Amino acid sequence: MNNSDMPVPVIANGSGAAAMLAAAIGSFVLAVTAFAGDKSVLIKSSLNFYRPTGPLSGVTTVAILVWLLTWGLLEWRWGKRTVAITRINAVSLALLVLSVLLTFPPIVDLL
């Protein structure tokens, strides 16, 4: 089947792109917040939302809030639109890879 035979998408790609980019941003915020907590005692203590779990509670709560807020915002902006998905894909995957690297302790120690 060549491209001209492909059926035209019924649902615009904006909603999917919004969900994907928001997930990548949420993951990246988690990695950056964890990194910041590792480098600064002040940030680390301010992330101590729930004492038994320690700073991890703040890192994950902040990341989840940013993820959900970003998702809501992007869904509102892009939900019914067709967006440049190739670029959003590339940015999302780059953020995801950076997030994984930024949580890897030997890399955190190097920076």
Added chain:
Amino acid sequence: MEITLRSFWTLMHGMGFGALYLLACSGALIELYRFVTSFAQAGETARDERFLKIYLIAMVVLAWSAVLTGAYVIYPWYRAASPPGTKDLALFPQRLLMSSPSTAGWHSLGMEWKEHIAWFAPISITMVAFVFLKYGRDLKNHKQLRTGVLAFVLASFVSAGVAGFFGAMLDKYAPVQGGQTITVSKGERK
């Protein structure tokens, strides 16, 4: 046959939620790929789509259950501070690992990475489930979007794999134990 409350929750977290999620990930990768690339009959596709939607929702529940029990039930027991002068560190896994240079890396590399990377799994799979619930069969018409979705399932699999591997190794070297004892069955004395 007995199990302590802490061991029970560790079992639920690792085997009940984590391992099941890892198994489900490989299935999701194959099933999603097959679904969005096949040209099956409409009736068959509708049935597959319904199944895959339920499957992905179950994965979302498993992933969130794994990280939430990990962070808020087991991790506090793992990182509990030992009272000064404690000789037996069996009830303080983090301190036990840090007390020897040969095991310290399981905490400083293993747990430090696991406690953060694990969260990428539920975030990614929630996105994947949302996209599939919203687009369903229409995902066949969005090549770029489905490439991204499959990449996120793979990322979720890798994240859960790293967390699962270190979880298993940490449990081997410094298991979370203690708490109330649950008697599962009473065996006969030989």
